[in-house]
Amino acid sequence: MARKRSSTADDHQERFEFPRGWLARFRRELVRWYAAQARPLPWRASRDPYAIWISEVMLQQTTVAAVVPYFERFLARFPTVQSLAEAPEQELLRVWEGLGYYSRARNLQRAARTIVAPEAEGGLAGQFPQTVEGWIALPGIGRYTAGAIVGFAFDMPAPIVEANTLRLYARLMGYADDPRSARGQRLLWDFAERIVPQESPGQFNQALMELGSLVCRPVDPDCRDCPVNSCCRALAEGTQAEIPMAAKRPVITDLVEHAVVIERDDSCLLWRWNPGERWAGLWDFARFGAEHLPAAESASRTDLAEAVRKALGLAVEIGDCFHELTHGVTRYRIRLRAWRARPLSDGTKTAKNRTPLTSTRETLWVPIAELGDYPLSVSARKVATVLTKRSRGLFDKAW
DNA sequence: GAATCGTGGCC
DNA sequence: TGGCCAAGATT
Incomplete structure (x- = not known):
């Protein structure tokens, strides 16, 4: 893959080098495609940080189709962060039942209680965090989820890397090594950081995931109709079926x-x-x-x-x-x-x-x-x- | 880094 | 039908 080292001797940062005109073309074609192809998912209709937070936690390692009914029931039952903070754990788990990864629900409530608690008690006095760092400090929220929330709720330019974008970036870069390794993660996050635009970054991040989900699929990617196929190194090299490298799976x-x-x-x-x-x-x-x-x-x-x-x-x-x-x-x-x-x-x-x-x-x-x-x-x-x-x-x- | 945490859908 | 995959985080 294309890479370069900076001129300073103590800087060993490696990164994907954008070909001339690549970034502007990529952004333009992606945004154009998304405007025409975006699915009307429930959480996309909202810019409420609470609703977006709930949706992002539910979507961790969980398919969109599985989340939709849970998301709607959850917001009907716990419409505000206060109601979530005050909910009996049994009711919370009853609403989460069947979704799996139950520590997500408990972390959600722990975070809700931190948000509503007064500052004197180490809480946020009912205010949601306004930065990536602020969100990451809450339980159950990592780098991806924090970036997604500030992007979608506040339209702040934050990088995201999750299953869809990992696959998309790895193919765009033609990165044939393990994208889950530390080195792979560094490259992906650096890539993500450099492609997020200042203008409408939230929509842009949604578009990235939508493209990964609908076009740049795990198997049989639809390269022919991909709006950014001219930007894709894997396609140029014919390696899109081998990228990203398969994850090791535990023995069942x-x-x-x-x-x-x-x-x-x-x-x-x-x-x-x-x-x-x-x-x-x-x-x-x-x-x-x-x-x-x-x-x-x-x-x-x-x-x-x-x-x-x-x-x-x-x-x-x-x-x-x-x-x-x-x-x-x-x-x-x-x-x-x-x-x-x-x-x-x-x-x-x-x-x-x-x-x-x-x-x-x-x-x-x-x-x-x-x-x-x-x-x-x-x-x-x-x-x-x-x-x-x-x-x-x-x-x-x-x- | 590696292990752990659930479940459902798809081919 | 068994393996693969899913808007990851935590320890």
Whole structure:
């Protein structure tokens, strides 16, 4: 790739060198294209920093299609930073349920509380940060998100690099090495910084991502109809299919767990994932890893009952497997089988709804009709849906 | 730098 | 259908 070193000996900065006329042409053609092709996404209709902040956090590692309904529900339920700051965590997680990466929701609320807190308490007295540095100081906001927010909300010229622009820049530069390495990141951010115009930088950044998303796609990029194909080094060299270099992906291993739906009257037992656990803050049916159970695949009822007794101090009678779920998680493929169980005795007597147990997790008996009020893991929600239908007589399939 | 954190859609 | 991908941040 084209690069140059500055003349000073102690400056080892390397950067992509723009060919003559490149930048003006690139900006002009991109802006022209975006004016005609921009999708009307909900957050593009707003310049409210709060709404833009929420959308950007939701969009972290999440597809546009998945975010749209969550974004609209979230703003309806928490229309202001004050309402978010004051929300019970359970309600917040209930709105976030199914979106994944739940620490995003908790960080969002931590940041909201910082924003509304008085200055005397280290807060921002209800004012949003006005700079990239100010936004980065808030939890859950990194360099990309901060740049995106100040660009879209305040029309400030800040560089952005995320999945779409990483791919776009790497191809424009013809950068065949790893764009995720430290060196690659330096080059990309430097590139991003130099292409952002002073005029309408927010729109320009939107246009960059839109082009990356719709035209400069990961597979089968539409170079023929690309408005800046004359600016693209990868296309000139025919390397657009090899750039950017593929990311290393973690090995996925199978993890089989058994979820036990313990019923008593019209209620069932939930436990809550602890801080630091995978679904921290969410409720779930008790799960038991198959690796701890002999004859796991056949999952003898005796083994499950014993696991429940040990973990929850609850003697149960295990019934049938009623549901099987498979879903991919970052590093595991979980096969979750849910079994029904009826408690024979809980061994102790304490407060009405609490189950006292040896479990290190909080547990709770929840009426099946009220399962909708609790934030559940996705797999637990699927099981809960089955239970709810059954309790309404809508689901007749026997256990 | 590497690992971790979720889920759904697509081919 | 299994691998790849998604408006990243945090530790």
